[in-house]
Amino acid sequence: MDVAALTFLALALPFVGALVAPLLTRLLGHKAAWVLALFPAAIVLHFTRFWPEVAKGEVVTGGYAWIPSFNVSFSWLIDGLSLTFALLIAGIGTLIVLYSGGYLKGHPQQGRFFSFILMFMGSMLGLVVSDSFLMLFVFWELTSITSFLLIGFDHSREAARRAALQALVVTGGGGLVLLAGLLIIWNVSGVTQLSLLMAFGTEMRESPFYLAALLLVLGGAFTKSAQFPFHFWLPNAMEAPTPVSAYLHSATMVKAGVYLLMRLNPVFGGTPEWQILLPLFGGATLVIGAALACRQTDLKLMLAYTTMASLGLLVMLTGLGAPHAIEAAALYLVAHSLFKGALFMVAGIIDHETGARDVTRLGGLRSAMPLTFVIALAAAFSMGGLFPFFGFIAKEEIYYALSGFDRRSMVFAALAIFGNALMFAVAFAVALKPFVGAKVETPKAAHEAPVLLWLGPALLAAKGLSTALLSGLTHELVSTPMASAISGEPRAVAISVVPHVGMPLAMSIATALIGIVFYLKLDRLRDFIATILADIGWGPDRGFDQFIRGLVRFSGALTRRLQSGRLDVYMTVTFILVAFVLLLVPLIYGELPRAPFFAPDVPLHELAIMAIAVIGLLAVVLAPDRLTAIVSLGIQGFAVAVIFLLYGAPDLAFTQFMIETLSVVVLALVMTRLRLSPSDHRPLAQKVPDFAIALACGVGFSLMLLKATGVPFDATLTEFFNLYSKSIAHGANVVNVIIVDFRGTDTLGEIAVLMVTGLAILSLVRLRAGSLRRIADNDPDAEERA
Amino acid sequence: MEAWFALLVGIFFTVAVYLLLSKSIIRVLLGVAILGNAVNLLIFTGGRLTRGVPPVIPGHQDTLTGPAANALPQALILTAIVISFSFFAFLLVLAWRAYEELQTDNTDEMRVAEPKDEPAPPLGY
C-alpha cells in the first residue's frame, strides 16, 4: 500500500476502534484496553515514518478528491506542526486508553467510554492534519461533539449535563464563527487548502476583510482554547472522568485553538492587530487562570485553571512577534502536554485510590504510594520549569524571548513571571502536598495504583526528562520543524538543558523563588483571591446560566406567540400573506394586468356550465345540512369536469367525473357518521373580515391569471411533446405519453404517495377508539397498564 | 375567453379560502376540496385554452400539428386530481377520527398537540 492509502487508513483507524470497542469490552472487560491501545500505537508508528522528511523541512501533502466540482477534497498536510500534534495525540492517546482501562475498571459503560475516546482521538487527529478548510471545520466540530459526549459521560448528574452543554455551546458556537472566518479567507484568497493559502499571506493581510477574518478566526480559536472571557467551560468540563480531563482538557483538544493560531501565523501574523490581540488576551488568560488556580482546593480544578493559564501563555507567545517567541511556544506546547497529562493522571490516581481529591484533606501518602509520588514530582518539576526537565528548556526559551528591555517585553515578562510563579506553586501543591506531612484519613485506604493506572503518567514523566536530556534529537525531530512550520520560514532551535548564566536564567530563578513563597503562603493567597471573587460576585459562568435561561424563556414566549394552537389563526395569517403578495407586489411594481376583455361571443352552453359551477360553489357555502353540502360539492366538481371536456381534455374530464363520484361516495360514508351540520357557526363580525380576506385572495389569483395569460405563450415544451410522443414513445395520446413515459419518474412518485395515503387512511380507520388519546397524553406506560 | 376563466378561478379561490377560514372542521374540508379544483383550473387556464381538440395524434400522422389543446398542463392536472382526492380522503378520515376522539368539530377546541396552557419549557439542564 502506498503512503496516501496508509495515511487514510491511519486517520480512519480510531473510528474503526470506536466501532469494535464496546464488543471487545464486553468480551475482555477492562483488559480490552491493552488491545484498544494498539490502534493509537499503530497510528504513532505510521506517523513516525514522516519524521525523516519533515526533519528536512519538507511538507508532505496527500489526499483524495471529494467534491471536485466545489474544489473540496479530503486532503492532509503533514509538516512539523501537524506531525508533532499528531504524535502527541496518538501517543498520549495510547497511554490514556490504557489508563482508562484501569480507571473505569468495572464501570458498566466502559465500552462506550472507550468508543467515545477513540472517536475523539480520530476527530482530533483529523483536525490537525486537515489540509482543506471544510475538513478542518468538520473535524473541529466533531471534537466539540465528542467532547460533549465525554463530559456528559456521567449523564445522570445534572452538573455533568450542564458542563457538557456548556462546552458544546461555547466551542460549537466558536466553530461556527470559525466557519464564517474560513469562508472569508476562501473568498479573499480563492483557495480551499491550507497548504495553498500559505502563498497568499500578503493578499490576506492587505485585504479590507483582514480584520473581519481575523476576529472570526480568533473567535473560534479563543473559545476552543478557553481564553478569557470564554474560559469558564474548561473548569466545568472537569465533571468528566479524569482520563478525559487529562486527554481532552489539557493535552489535546484545548490546544486546537492554539494549533489554529500557529497554523495561520504565517498568513495572519505580523500585523499590529495580531500582535496586540493575541498577547493581550493570552496575557489576561495567563494571569487570571493562574490566580484562579490558587483559589481552588480540588486537585483537578487546580490543574484545569493552570491549563487555562498555560493556554494563555501559548497564545501570548504566538502573537508576541519577538525573536524566539515562536520557538518558545513550540517547546512549551510539547512540554505542557507531557507534564499536564501526567499530573492529571496522578490526580486521577489519588482520587481513585483514596476517594478524595481535595488538597486540604490529603496528606502523607508518600509511603502508601511511592511510585505515584515520584511520577508526580517529576511532572511537577517540569511544570515548575526546574532543571533538568523539558519544562526548564521551554521556560528558558520563553524568558529568552521576553528578555528585551523595551516596555512591551518588560510588561509581558512581568506577566509571565507572575503567572509562572503561581503555576509553580500550584504544581507543587498538587504533586507535593498530598504526599508529605502527617497522614490524613481518606475515604478509602490508600495503596499503590495498578500498572494500568501508573504506566501512562510514568511514561509521560519519563518523556519529560528524556526529551530534555536528548535535547539535540528532540530539536531535530520536533522543535525545529515545528517552529519552522509556525513561523513559515526555517528556524533552528538550539537551546540545551545546560544552564547558561544570563538574563533568562535569572528570570527562571526569580520565578522559582516567588513560586516557593506563593507555595508556602498558599492558604492565605487562596483566602485573598476568594475575597476578591466574592466582591466581584458575577462571572461568565453565571452569565452562561442567565443567557441560557433567557434563551429558553424567550423562545418559549415566542413559540406561544407564534404557535397559538388555533387553526383559524394560522389560516388567517397565511391567507392574509397570500393576498398581500398577490395584490401588493404587482401594485408596487406596476405589473397589474390590463383591463380584462370579456369576449361576448362565448357559446351559451359554456356560460351555463360556469354558472352551474358558481351556483354549486355558493350552495356549498350556504348549505344548511350535510346532504346539500355533499351534493353541491359534487355539482361544482362535475361542472369542472364538463369544462375540461369542452376544452379538449377528455382524460381530465373522465378522471374528474370518477373522482367526483368517489368523493361523493366517501363523503357520504363519513358524513353519515360525523352527524355534524356543515352550516356556518361564525358570528357576522367574524364572517365579514374572513370574506374580505377570501375575496382579496380570489381577486389576487384572478389578476395573476389575467397577467399570466396576457403575455405571449412559450410553447416550447408542448411542441416537444407533440413532436416526439409518437415518433419516440409510440403513443398517440400525448397526455398519457407524458404521464407514463416522458415524466414517468414523477408519476412513480405520485403513485407512491397514493399508496402511502392509502395505508395511512387504512390505519386511521382501524385505530381502536380511545387509542389516540393515549398517544396524546404521551404516556408510554399507559399501553401496558391498560 | 381567458377573462371569463380568470373570473371563474377567482370565484373558486374566494369560496375555497372563505371555507378554509372557518372554524368548523367540515367546512375546512369542503374548502380543501374546492381549493384543489381552483388550482387545477388555474393551471389549466395558464396553459391557454383551446376548444374541442384533444391532444391526440391522428392515426395517419406522426406528429401533432395544427391547433390542439395543450397536453402538458393536462398531464400535470390529471395526477393532481388523483393525489388531491387521496389527500382529501385522508383529511376526511382524520377529521372523523378526531371528532370521535375529541367530541368536537371546532378547530379552536382541537388542542391536543398544542394545549392551551402549556407549561413553560424547563429551565434546568
Add this chain to the structure above:
Amino acid sequence: MKSVIFRAVAPFLASLMVLFSIFVLLRGHNEPGGGFIGGLIAVSALAIYGIACGVETVRRAIYFHPMAIAGAGLFASAVAGLISIAARVPFMTGLWIYPSVLGVEIPLSTVMLFDCGVYLVVVGAISSVALSLEERGGE
C-alpha cells in the same frame, strides 16, 4: 342496500365496469384513457358492488387484500423503470418489443407495464379506502 334489483344487477354491472376499465387502460396510450382513469373506473365498480352486496363479498371476489394489489402495482411500476438498467439505458427509458402471437403483432412495452402498475395502485389504494369506510358504515 336493500333494493333487490340493485343487488341482482350489481355483480354484472361491476364485472362489465371492470372489463371496461381494462379496456380504457389498454387503449390509453393512443386514445383518451390510461391507468389513472381505468383504475378509477374499476374502483367505482368495486364500490357499487360493495354497496349492493356487502364488503365481505367484494373482498372475497377480489381475493387479494386491496393494499397488496396496490403494493404489487407500485412494484410493477418500479420494475418497469428498472428494466432499462439491463439494457444499459437511463432509468425509466421506454423499451418496446413486438412479439407475434398467432400471426398478430402485439406491441409490448415497459411503458405499458408501468401504466398497468399505475392502474393497480389506483385500484388497490382507493378501493381499500372505500371498502374500509363502507365496512365501518355497516356497523
